[in-house]
């Protein structure tokens with residue numbers, strides 16, 4: 428029996444190690460590399476990815492929630508982990524207990540972490556998050572001196588970092604440079620402890636703006652080999668390959684339609700293959716009649732509405748399609764950014780929406 432009959436994603440760890448080497452080569456030896464592995468490591472699998480990355484190129488793991496950090500710690504990882512989104516007061520105790528670095532933006536949060544850390548007789552490691560324009564999370568730049576001083580004044584707190592996040596570093600140089608300038612100006616004349624990390628750069632900023640790299644970069648998508656703007660000139664290798672199989676085949680006469688609501692109509696006698704994947708696996712319904720898959724060395728159009736568990740493709744021009752044939756949904760031939768453009772979303776959403784019923788197969 429085939430171990431992965433319906434749909435599965437292959438996670439290619441040598442590709443990830445390669446991508447870390449490409450990024451390291453680009454940034455030089457100094458900045459630490461933080462792998463952003465929130466949202467189940469962009470759909471690649473939080474714990475397996477975290478374990479591999481921590482031993483093969485990532486100095487830090489960056490998650491969005493305390494829960495994700497705890498899952499990494501419970502898997503046995505003792506590497507540095509930062510929680511980048513706001514934590515709620517009720518999460519502070521767990522964050523400190525599990526030795527997770529957290530981001531804070533206010534005096535109230537600083538006080539709460541001091542009190543919680545003191546009650547555990549531990550040190551809480553805080554990164555001051557600065558809002559330079561995204562307006563999602565962070566103190567205003569002019570609060571940096573007071574809040575960094577405040578963190579340093581508490582016996583149970585350590586100022587582990589000062590951070591900001593870009594709003595559009597891949598395609599808006601003016602806004603990106605303005606954010607960086609704001610950040611740099613507010614750090615001028617500020618005396619920070621020598622080990623305090625300064626970090627601002629996501630994947631695109633890391634690739635494009637050397638001055639954004641500071642002591643740590645936080646890269647997600649480039650580490651997974653997703654490079655929508657080809658900033659690394661085809662050097663990155665996709666880590667995820669997503670497959671399904673042909674589960675049914677039929678002839679359709681001209682004028683007949685395929686799938687719900689009959690949105691696709693055959694113009695000529697056509698052969699339609701049904702595949703074992705649908706929006707219930709994370710294949711976006713928005714791709715209906717808009718995407719292609721890869722079968723027997725050629726791209727083949729997807730036709731009709733994407734169903735919950737199945738999609739249909741037009742295999743009229745494929746020589747001998749068979750039930751059980753493997754079909755690539757994502758990988759070297761069908762790239763994540765291509766699907767993202769067709770679905771009118773971003774690459775992040777395409778990979779993070781892969782459901783648990785898509786078995787992950789890890790290749791080391």
Ligand SMILES: Cc1ncc(COP(=O)(O)O)c(C=O)c1O
Nearest residue numbers: 463511592629630645646647648
């Ligand atoms: C705070 C923060 N830093 C870094 C990243 C990494 O972004 P990218 O995947 O573009 O590298 C993200 C991702 O959304 C983020 O939210």
